[in-house]
Amino acid sequence: MTARDEMAREIRRHERTEATRRTLRRIGVFVVFLVILALAYTGYKAFGQSLDDAQTDWPMIGRVLPRTDDLTMPPVSDIISEFTQPPQRNSDKPLAAFIAEAALFTMREAVLGFAFGVIFGLGIAVVLLRSKWIEQGVTPYLVASQTVPLVAIAPIVIIWGSTSLDWLPFEWTNWMSVSLIAAYLTFFPVAMNGIRGLRSADPAAMELMRSYAATRRQTLVKLQLPASVPYLFAAFKIAATAAIVGAIVGEISGGVRGGLGRLILDFASRYTTGPSRLYATVIGAALLGLIAIGLVTAAEYLVLSKRKEEPLAL
Amino acid sequence: MTEPDRCAVAISNVSKVFNQGKPNEVHAIEDISLSIGEGTFVSLIGPSGCGKSTLLRLIAALTHPTRGDVGVNDKSADQARLDRDYGMAFQTSGLFKWRSVAENVELPLQLMGWSKTDRKARAAEMLDLVKLDEFGDHYPHELSGGMRQRVAIARALSFRPSLLLMDEPFGALDEMTREHMQTELLDIWNKTGKTIVFVTHSIPEAVFLSQRVIVMSPRPGRIASDIRIDLGERSFETREASAFFEKVTEVREALRFEESQP
Ligand SMILES: Nc1ncnc2c1ncn2[C@@H]1O[C@H](COP(=O)(O)OP(=O)(O)OP(=O)(O)O)[C@@H](O)[C@H]1O
Ligand SMILES: [Mg+2]
Numbered sequence: 001m002t003a004r005d006e007m008a009r010e011i012r013r014h015e016r017t018e019a020t021r022r023t024l025r026r027i028g029v030f031v032v033f034l035v036i037l038a039l040a041y042t043g044y045k046a047f048g049q050s051l052d053d054a055q056t057d058w059p060m061i062g063r064v065l066p067r068t069d070d071l072t073m074p075p076v077s078d079i080i081s082e083f084t085q086p087p088q089r090n091s092d093k094p095l096a097a098f099i100a101e102a103a104l105f106t107m108r109e110a111v112l113g114f115a116f117g118v119i120f121g122l123g124i125a126v127v128l129l130r131s132k133w134i135e136q137g138v139t140p141y142l143v144a145s146q147t148v149p150l151v152a153i154a155p156i157v158i159i160w161g162s163t164s165l166d167w168l169p170f171e172w173t174n175w176m177s178v179s180l181i182a183a184y185l186t187f188f189p190v191a192m193n194g195i196r197g198l199r200s201a202d203p204a205a206m207e208l209m210r211s212y213a214a215t216r217r218q219t220l221v222k223l224q225l226p227a228s229v230p231y232l233f234a235a236f237k238i239a240a241t242a243a244i245v246g247a248i249v250g251e252i253s254g255g256v257r258g259g260l261g262r263l264i265l266d267f268a269s270r271y272t273t274g275p276s277r278l279y280a281t282v283i284g285a286a287l288l289g290l291i292a293i294g295l296v297t298a299a300e301y302l303v304l305s306k307r308k309e310e311p312l313a314l
Numbered sequence: 315m316t317e318p319d320r321c322a323v324a325i326s327n328v329s330k331v332f333n334q335g336k337p338n339e340v341h342a343i344e345d346i347s348l349s350i351g352e353g354t355f356v357s358l359i360g361p362s363g364c365g366k367s368t369l370l371r372l373i374a375a376l377t378h379p380t381r382g383d384v385g386v387n388d389k390s391a392d393q394a395r396l397d398r399d400y401g402m403a404f405q406t407s408g409l410f411k412w413r414s415v416a417e418n419v420e421l422p423l424q425l426m427g428w429s430k431t432d433r434k435a436r437a438a439e440m441l442d443l444v445k446l447d448e449f450g451d452h453y454p455h456e457l458s459g460g461m462r463q464r465v466a467i468a469r470a471l472s473f474r475p476s477l478l479l480m481d482e483p484f485g486a487l488d489e490m491t492r493e494h495m496q497t498e499l500l501d502i503w504n505k506t507g508k509t510i511v512f513v514t515h516s517i518p519e520a521v522f523l524s525q526r527v528i529v530m531s532p533r534p535g536r537i538a539s540d541i542r543i544d545l546g547e548r549s550f551e552t553r554e555a556s557a558f559f560e561k562v563t564e565v566r567e568a569l570r571f572e573e574s575q576p
Contacts, residue, residue, distance in 0.1 A: 004448075008456060204408045207376055211402045212422050213395055222421065226412045307412045308455040 038076045045073050074276035082276040095277060099284035106259035107288060109175050110243040113182025117239055120183060121190025128195045146188050154181050154253035174256045182246030186239040193235035197228025233300040234312040240292040260285050322477055322509035323350040323373055328382030330368055342368045344534035355503055357512045357520035360530030366513045370479050374402060400477040401470030405485045407462040409454040416450035419469045426473060440468040443502060460491040478510045496522055500548055521561045522548060529568040539568040
């Protein structure tokens with residue numbers, strides 16, 4: 001082994017520990033902000049309460065700013081302890097377990113939806129790459145598709161899934177239809193960033209491929225797709241959260257039980273008897289989103305650090 | 315060296331007009347005829363914008379002449395491109411940053427459907443030729459500019475094209491690295507006997523490397539002079555020989571004469 005290799009290895013090791021430290025610091029900052037947020041919430045609540053106690057009817061609170069009573073703003077301690085409490089009378093399974101199960105269910109829909117969306121989005125990007133003419137003709141429709149409200153599409157997709165897909169070799173269940181609804185949100189950023197990424201290939205490199213008499217497919221696979229990877233990861237981060245939102249909204253508007261959407265709907269309808277349950281579930285959903293983003297960011301780091309590329313800003 | 319009998323490149327009465335008929339019309343090349351014998355090292359030199367790169371791209375069939383004909387190895391330039399008769403190297407190495415050095419050299423072979431073992435063997439052989447055999451597993455960002463340029467040359471040579479087209483490949487390098495690379499390129503040329511068409515801005519570089527220096531006039535590019543260089547086997551001493559300086563002066567004057575023409 002040469003001294004040069006030794007040095008390269010040393011540098012790589014250093015970069016790895018740097019990356020670990022950066023990740024830990026990010027998590028640390030996140031926790032600190034979580035504490036600050038909880039303190040601000042508690043402080044605001046205490047302030048409102050003290051005004052109540054002093055019988056001063058400060059006009060802002062309750063009219064413009066949220067009311068501070070326990071129904072509107074359950075205490076932080078209640079929300080935290082809610083996680084360990086069983087939400088149902090006839091079982092002693094704690095809420096955290098319910099949330100975790102529902103989160104897994106929703107995650108499964110979101111992952112499949114993400115995969116559908118990525119395949120579909122990339123497919124669109126490759127077709128749009130064919131010509132500027134196609135791109136200009138199709139793009140407005142893609143944009144328009146994103147303004148159609150999900151709640152309008154969800155029931156259609158669910159019904160279509162349960163009645164029309166019986167020819168498939170496996171049983172098509174409702175959660176798969178929810179994945180399709182999630183894919184409706186995820187394909188868009190992938191398609192838009194995908195086309196930009198595919199076009200980002202260095203013109204000199206494109207010319208090089210032409211000098212090798214490379215086919216269109218070879219140019220796509222060997223040059224344009226690899227060149228688009230940083231753009232795709234930027235899109236994946238948006239798509240990952242969109243997939244979760246899509247899955248939750250899909251569950252709610254499609255009436256699919258088992259996931260976070262249903263849980264949120266249930267707790268919302270019984271809000272007055274336990275507001276902190278809804279708060280806890282929403283926190284669970286937010287956590288799921290963070291985990292999804294974290295996974296994509298880790299994958300991005302692994303892929304891009306090898307080629308010494310900075311992630312594109314979102 | 316004997317005069318070669320076969321033509322590697324035959325350019326006859328070629329003109330190239332960009333954006334013809336539009337307000338931004340550019341006459342890049344005007345009626346150029348040039349034939350380059352097999353195995354010859356030819357340099358193209360001329361003021362910036364005179365159409366050197368355009369001429370090279372015409373030979374490569376990356377662009378097509380407005381008038382006239384370009385032939386490579388007794389066929390059309392297009393057919394030669396499809397037959398992969400030439401390899402190209404540009405001013406920037408144009409390596410793919412997501413591929414290791416060896417994988418970059420393997421790229422053209424992969425496109426041509428070579429088996430993995432053959433590819434690996436050839437890439438190792440080529441990296442040996444450009445003295446980078448230890449760096450096959452490194453990534454482009456871990457190399458210096460000169461090393462990257464050598465990888466690009468190895469890539470251009472990997473599928474053994476008979477013709478090598480180079481557009482200011484050493485333009486971005488410092489003087490020391492540049493002279494070193496010139497010696498290595500001559501070494502490769504001697505070992506492989508390729509036809510090389512080499513675009514440069516440097517008069518000493520053109521004289522040191524070539525058997526023929528083609529001096530081009532300012533836009534629209536024409537051939538101003540065709541200077542033969544007979545300096546025999548090049549070595550370190552060549553750069554300090556008086557015959558070398560005479561040729562440098564001759565090329566410089568041809569260039570200056572052209573620039574002073576209306
Ligand atoms: N694709 C193109 N479209 C329009 N004009 C072009 C194109 N390519 C080259 N030209 C024009 O043709 C002329 C010759 O360009 P070319 O790149 O061949 O010059 P060059 O001799 O290589 O210059 P340099 O030494 O600066 O590299 C220039 O005026 C340039 O603007
Ligand atoms: Mg040029």
